[in-house]
Amino acid sequence: MSLQAFDFGSVGAPQSAARENSFIPTAAKRPHPLRRRAILAAHPEVEALIGRDPITASITAAIVIGQTLLAALFGYLGLGYWWGALLAAFCIGAFANHALFVVIHDATHNCVFKSNALNKWVAILADLPNTVPTAMGFRCYHMKHHSHLGDYDYDADLPSHWEARVLGRSWYGKAAWMFFFAVFQLTRLGRLRGAVPMWGPWTFVNAACLVAYDIFILLCFGPNALLYLFASFWFSVGGLHPLGARWLQEHFTLDPAQETFDYYGPLNFIALNIGYHNEHHDFPDVPWTRLPQLKQMAPEFYADLKTHKSWAGLLLKFIFDPRFTLYCRVDRSAAALAQAGGN
Secondary structure (H helix, E strand, O other), X not given: OOOOOOOHHHHOOOOOOOEOOEOEEOOOOOHHHHHHHHHHHHOHHHHHHOXXXXXXXXXXXXXXXXXXXXXXHHHHHOHHHHHHHHHHHHHHHHHHHHHHHXXXXXXXXXXXXXXXXXXXXXXXXXXXXXXXXXXXXXXXHHHHHHHOOOOOOOOOOOOOHHHHHHHOOOHHHHHHHHHOHHHHHHHXXXXXXXXXXXXXXXXXXXXXXXXXXHHHHHHHXXXXXXXXXXHHHHHHOOOOOHHHHHHHHHHOOOOOOOOOOEEOOHHHHOOOOOOOHHXXXXXXXXXXXXXXXXXXXXXXXXXXXXXXXXXXXXXXXXXXXXOOOOOOOEEOOHHHHHHHXXX
């Protein structure tokens, strides 16, 4: 079955490109469940990719140890080398912490171990070098991103309206938004409906482990070590780092007919295949190690989709191209459809 033979647009397509004061409204169903069913019908052998890959836990431990040793090095050098800590965080640590975030992402989908508890422990281990607890909070809201993709009321991945109004059009506003991306992501959680409660027991376990690790780093290696780790976290999720563009790559669009995009470039090797984003949304139960195989097994479903070739290039385009605003996102919420109907 070819991509053209399966009509994803028959249930309604996005109506227009991003408007000046609103997201792109659509009555279309989420494309990924439709494509998943089509792929399984055409290639039932794809089902063998679904499962878990415990090798992710070993990779996690190696990266955490590596980041701890680098932090110890900069702690030994002292605060006089704060600039070295920041430079190393930008050039090395950001890639390490970003990979750990992908581990948290896979563990959230229970793609590491069969046990929910073990997946949570892997996520907490991966969270340690971030210096601030993120793993269990991410687990609480990320599944809604899949089940309610592009729905403002449930999907924390969409910027809030105030973000788009205040920062979404000027180059300096978009640059500031990218630099403080981690902060803005946190502010959206209060607007969500139907999210899993954030303050469960695992949230406190996550926080306690992070506090203990931070205290260990500070007492054993000094403040420059903690600076290196925090900067690694900051650059890994935004901070005007090219890695931050992967948040843009995933669902920002200048083409209303496509709301999810891939990146197949070489950085996937150290970013644990997070660029295979259409594949991930189609099969969130396939671990990151097998996503390239999914694309190879069902090439006709992905060959015609638009992709991004460079995260660094996308970051610059997003900031300086006036066509890109924070409203360049599809919104299938009831409010978006009502507003579209009234215009």
